[in-house]
Amino acid sequence: MNTYEPVMGLEVHVELNTKSKMFCRCSADYFGKGPNTHTCPVCLGLPGSLPFINKEAINKCIQIGLALNCEVSEKSLFERKNYFYPDLPKGYQISQYRWPLCINGKITLENRKVIRINRVHQEEDTGKLTHQGGETLIDFNRSGVPLVEIVTEPDFREVKEIRDYAKKLQQLLRYLGVSNADMEKGDMRLEANVSVRQVQSSKFKVQNELPKYRIELKNINSFRFMVAAVEYEIKRQIKALEKGEKLAQETRGWDEDKKCTYLQRSKEEAHDYRYFPEPDLPELIIDSQNIKKTRDSLPELPWDKSKRYESELEIKKADAQILTDPKELADFFEAVLEHGKKHGVGVKEIANYLINKRVDINSVLPTQIIEDIKGKKVGVIGDKEELEKIAKEVIDENPNLVIVYREGKTTVIMVLVGAVMKKTLGKADAAKVREILVELLNDPGV
Amino acid sequence: MQKSKLQFKIQNLTELTLIETIQALKEKQFSEEELNKAYLDRISTLNPELNIFLEVKKNTRGIPAAIKDIIVTKGIRTTAGSKILSNFIPPYNATVIDRLLEHGISVIGKTNCDEFAMGSSGENSAYGPTKNPWDPTKVPGGTSSGSAASVAGDMCVFSLGTDTGGSIRQPASFCGVVGLKPSYGRVSRYGTIAMASSFDQIGPITKCVDDARMVLEWTSGGDSYDANCQKEKEKFTLQPSRLQVGLKGLKVGVPKEYFGKGLDKGVEKIIKEAILKLEELGAEVVEITLPHTEYGVAAYYILVPSEISSNYARFDGIRFGHARDQFGSEPKRRIMLGIFALSSGFYDDYFAKAAKVRTLIKQDFERVFEKVDVIVGPVSPTVAWNLGEKIDDPLKMYLSDAYTIPASLAGIPGLSIPCGFADNLPVGLQILGKHMNDELVLNVGEIYEQATDWHLKKPDLRFKI
Known part of the structure; x- marks a missing residue:
């Protein structure tokens, strides 16, 4: 044979x-x-x-x-x-x-x-x-x-x-x-x-x-x-x-x-x-x-980035590959790292959190990851009415963004979410804030 | 002074040159409406006999120019002399058309031409041959047959033609008018239905050299729609201080290859007289040699059909026009030749070799232009021949372009100006210059023109009027 x-x-x-x-x-x-x-x-x-x-x-x-x-x-x-x-x-x-x-x-x-x-x-x-x-x-x-x-x-x-x-x-x-x-x-x-x-x-x-x-x-x-x-x-x-x-x-x-x-x-x-x-x-x-x-002017290529994560950040190869694909996740990861430094949260914790929780990077802010890891859930605003009040304030303060959003460029909502988070000093659940904002923005009366 | 001369001529306002027409309009000696009417009257009288226009626009405004029907005009049927495009109404204007419109020019009509600009006599048009205003039993030359004949017959102020291997120069010569093939890359080709893309140039056919210069100034210059015509520095601009001291100091080369076997004795005599005139005007005339001239026609008829075979693939009848069975025999012949020359196994022996010859011919000219300023010689070995005389002999037809083809291969400018008559038919003198030195070619032509009156001769069209 x-x-x-x-x-x-x-x-x-x-x-x-x-x-x-x-x-x-x-x-x-x-x-x-x-x-x-x-x-x-x-x-x-x-x-x-x-x-x-x-x-x-x-x-x-x-x-x-x-x-x-x-x-x-x-x-x-x-x-x-x-x-x-x-x-x-x-x-x-x-x-x-x-x-x-x-x-x-x-x-x-x-x-x-x-x-x-x-x-x-x-x-x-x-x-x-x-x-x-x-x-x-x-x-x-x-x-x-x-x-x-x-x-x-x-x-x-x-x-x-x-x-x-x-x-x-x-x-x-x-x-x-x-x-x-x-x-x-x-x-x-x-x-x-x-x-x-x-x-x-x-x-x-x-x-x-x-x-x-x-x-x-x-x-x-x-x-x-x-x-x-x-x-x-x-x-x-x-x-x-x-x-x-x-x-x-x-x-x-x-x-x-x-x-x-x-x-x-x-x-x-x-x-x-x-x-x-x-x-x-x-x-x-x-x-x-x-x-x-x-x-x-070429950006850092995925395999170079992955290797750097391994060597500089001491992340396992498999994890480094996950974190570098897609590029948006790598960018998000690096933003969280920056915040982590300020709050004493380490690379491994962040990497593990992002990988294990399969975080949806489109609806969470990098700062929030740090909050979550540090367990700073104290004083989280859970009351929907209170969040709605703050969300309405933010909407009123940003009429231009509202127009842009209603014209169909819905990604600007993240800016509004950010503004709410800022007002609540990070004490809100971003996903929930997003939900509330969507509801309000889709209501033409607001 | 200028004014009195003009007023004298105004009786026949269709005889005015472009520059005189602009002047007369400025002086309000007649209106644009009167101008258009005069030309339209002439067209309606003469066109049935001469078959010059395929389409006539009854304008009342603008300075009327005739446009070769291979240049696309928005909303005006553009057939390229082919049945394939008998129903093609372009949705856009060629760059040259837009540029003319900006200068107050209007399109009085689209002129007859050999089908897709393939031919040397005008007889390949699917809409019947154009006839020579000097003698309606003769061909007007081709392929810009209608464009040259319309100027000769005073049926427009000037016209645009296209030249791939002599298609402006040769009909200008046969019809006794001025025709310029500009340097390749000087005028945008966008909107000119391509024959052979690396050869085609659009140029003016006019009643005098000064007019050609003006039209070139209007139409030339970089265009972001033609990648081979990009450089703004190549825009041609009128030089206020033109040569006024005759041709003193100018070196004129006369290629011996352009005076060999096949050159008609009558034509040769006229050309030699013209060269003597240049000498009289102060030019130093030297004999030169362009050793690869004899391979020009052969190389041309490999390279041009190759480009044609590809350029004409789009005429499949799917998006516009009719199906390919409507091609006439000359396009069919060239498409087949080109497909053969490009086929694998033949490419190196045909296309690649012809491309090498093209380089050699280019080098011939470059070498000569180190020694002389311009080259002069006949445009065509003969005067206009009888309708039907060569139509069944393509090779004979191809060889009639032997003196115009080399400049096309090299991409250099070439001018044809009236320089006399043989057998009562006009003869054109060809003046060639360095690439992008159209200015000098025009200047030499104009000095010759001012010293002679051949350009003032008009065909006797009373046979019809």
Whole structure:
């Protein structure tokens, strides 16, 4: 019986959260908006329109590249990837091919394995098709939204490495604030290249020869399905090789009902994208000063922060990881630490409290955590009427915030909660205060 | 003095240049309404015969300019001479249109052109060929055929054309008017339906060089909608102190490659006389060589179709216009050529090699411009030919652009000005300059123009009036 190991690489597409689209001035924030309301001649590909590079997107792409230890090319080029599809209004996608913006990066997984990043390049998204009955509808709101493609070398050998990589990448993107990286919404999309090879029995044989074929798993919209497809694919390919079949390059999709992958395109049907330099755009020149500036302004990355918690704060690795994910929790934790210092509450107590009580950081103030830990519950105002009175005072004192809240920006309520807490000298339960405020604010009579 | 000259000409106010028209309007010698009416009358008389305008706007305000139908105009049908866009009404204006409107110019109509600006004679239009006002049995040149013919026939004050491989210069030459292809990057291409993006430039076709300078000043300069036209410093501004001392000190290069086999004897004679005139005006004329000229047409017909094959993918009939089966044969031919040249396995032998030739041609010019200030030669090897004469021979048609294509590959400015007649048909002198030195090209052209009266000659259109 032979033993096999999978050889896998990932391509991840990330939609950036820039204000405007990649090559025009339309808002890139299209989610949930009426169809074709975020469009213009450029992203509709109307005759005569031309692309214009969005610098914010380039900057975010560079941030991703730098965070993944890539070299940033001082000179790179956009190229056209030509293919026909109704969701691609120009008949080509402006992408990068021979001269990508960022190259040769790496990222370290939990198992300490280093995954090499081949490239991080900038491109644009397509429109979206909806099939309804016998008709196909096209929404171009997504057309031209900045997309960054992150391509690894075929360094993955286990499915759990893929999972870990995707999770780390998502966390990184959120730390950088360059994308919401929400897989459900399609902010982050995965494609996998999967092949398997026989593990050589002799220790002396060179083992790094790549299989002669690879299967691309594409158009799989959820992370769960992708993992299922990869797992299925590994088994399918081993079985085929065992039977002595020869595998060839092809693209496969995932059938969730039948729980199997299926052939989408064979090698013969593969596109010839006819890449050539985009004549509408000049070379992309990034000077080294700018690269340095961007590098210096990168936030502390999640794994660095986690390590610092371990070394500086002597927090256990597992806990450090919990506390650094998401970034908001880490920020909250660090705010509580500051208050803790003043009141003699230690790191461990705070960390334990946050982890064990699963504190909802959106409804509690950092100061309150300290109060709670110190057990300073003495004199807590439990009387609803009294709290209501104070809450009304605060509402009267902050008419502007009330307007903002009623216009729909409900997060400002935390400012009001803070004001109430201040008035009560912290002797109120913030969650309860919040409840009361919501009630009052939703009552138009107040 | 100026005034009396103007008053003398006012009888035929459609003969006034742009600068004279502005002056006359300022002096209230006639109203904008009268001006528009005069031009509209001429159009309604002449257009049925010459097929110059595809669309006419009955304006009463503004200074009427004719716009090549490949430049999009908000609310005015823009067909690019193709059936595919027979129902396309653009929702936006090209940058050049907005800039003209700011200067009190109005669009009197959209002019006929070869389908998607592909051709050299105007005969590739899906709406029938435009005819040459000098002789309606001849082609007006292409692809800005209607734009050149409309100026020659005094059916507008000036017009805009586009030039990818000679499409402003050659019809200007065939129609005896002034045509400027500005430096690539000088005028925003936003809103001009692309033929080949790295070549296309929009430029004026006018009754005199001074007018071309003014229109260039209005339309040029950085645009945040065209990434290849960004630099505000490249805005062209009128220089108050123009050369007034003739051409003393100017070095004029004459490329021997532009006087070889294929150049019509009659045209050659006229061009040589024009060069003598430049010498008379004080210029030092030197023979130069542009050794890669002979590869220009071949490189051009790889690179341009490659860009076309990609640019024309959007004409799928899904969002606007009709389906691709409506493409005429020349666009189809170029799309197929381009797809072939870019295909994997062929890219290095075709596209990449042609791109290298393009660099060599650029270097030819750079080397020469270290020694001379401008280059002069013929625009076209022949005068206007008979309608139908070359339409079935694409290669012959391609070769007729051999003298205009090199400047397009190099992105440098090129001017065509009237310099005489051969076989009773106009001949244009081509003046080429360094990239972004459109100013000098115009100055040389203007000094020549002031010393001659070829630009004042008008076609006899009594055959119709």
